[in-house]
Amino acid sequence: MSAHVLVLGGTTEARELAAALAVRPGVRVTTSLAGRVSRPGALPGDVRIGGFGGSEGMAAWLREHDVDAIVDATHPFAATISAHAARAATTTGVPAVMLRRPGWEAGPGDRWHAAATLAEAAALLPDLGRRVFLTTGRLGLAAYAHLDDHEFLVRSVEAPEPPLPRRTRIVLARGPFTTDGEATLMRDHRIDVLVTKDSGGAATAPKLTAARALAVPVVIVRRPPAPDGIAVVPDVATALSHLGLG
Incomplete structure (x- = not known):
């Protein structure tokens, strides 16, 4: 059969x-x-x-x-x-x-803030930091476009779609990533806060480990x-x- x-x-x-x-x-x-x-x-x-x-x-x-x-x-x-x-x-x-x-689960030392939507994640940023590592994909970045005082490092597999925040630097890359590489990227760009979706899996989890080591808060958009x-x-x-x- x-x-x-x-x-x-x-x-x-x-x-x-x-x-x-x-x-x-x-x-x-x-x-x-x-x-x-x-x-x-x-x-x-x-x-x-x-x-x-x-x-x-x-x-x-x-x-x-x-x-x-x-x-x-x-x-x-x-x-x-x-x-x-x-x-x-x-x-x-x-x-x-x-x-x-x-999905991912927070561990000791993690400073996670949950958000139900991208708009809710954006609303949390003024209290968390100005230099943002944004890893929520190439769609939906309009949710952050009004944050003119923030600097965004946006990483996605392909070029993101506008509208984008005014101060945006784009990195095109596909996982898997390493903890050392993620930590270096965050230090080089003086990242204050990481924003990500709760995608789960090992390929992109190193950014969470790096954020923990660097005491960088993380905004997690719930599934x-x-x-x-x-x-x-x-x-x-x-x-x-x-x-x-x-």
């Missing part, structure tokens, strides 16, 4: 899952990417690029391509596509699971909740087991 698994991708875990599925006999895997990164790496199995046209469009795609299971392995902050996937799964009856890496009615698993092995392929 063959099975067609749709992986909503864009993360390291999605890539690992696609590779694990592609070598299983009788399993066909299609990875769907949003298309926000201009040069995504090669992926095993089939790949589609672009949106589905909402939950209705995704449901139609699932039926048309005889999908047997969905794994939402998108970024923990990709709330819109996750909601669409959950609704499409309910509409079609296709089993779905969310592969979401665990949106997972959609109702979908199982959430923490790693590839558990996702495979949930699909009956472990």
Whole structure:
């Protein structure tokens, strides 16, 4: 019996899952990417690029391509596509699971400040420092554009979209990063405060270790909740087991 698994991708875990599925006999895997990164790496199995046209469009795609299971392995902050996937799964009856890496947890010596949104994170900055290391991605920087008295070091994989804060220096880089490298970057730019999303994972966690060592406060933007009615698993092995392929 063959099975067609749709992986909503864009993360390291999605890539690992696609590779694990592609070598299983009788399993066909299609990875769907949003298309926000201009040069995504090669992926095993089939790949589609672009949106589905909402939950209705995704449901139609699932039926048309005889999908047997969905794994939402998108970024923990990709709330819109996750909601669409959950609704499409309910509409079609296709089993779905969310592969979401665990979030970061504060440890001894951490000076973390939680924020529910980027706007809330921006509102905390005047009390925390003027030189900001901003690692929330290339989208949504308009939330900080009004902070004319602050200096921003913005790091993202690709060039951020305007509007940007008036005093902005951009660093284009992709993880994984090292603790020593992150500490050097923060010292060189005299960073007062780090702003990041709670993405989880090891690739970008060294900035948190460096911030702890340098006594730099961190504003952590909390994740949106997972959609109702979908199982959430923490790693590839558990996702495979949930699909009956472990």
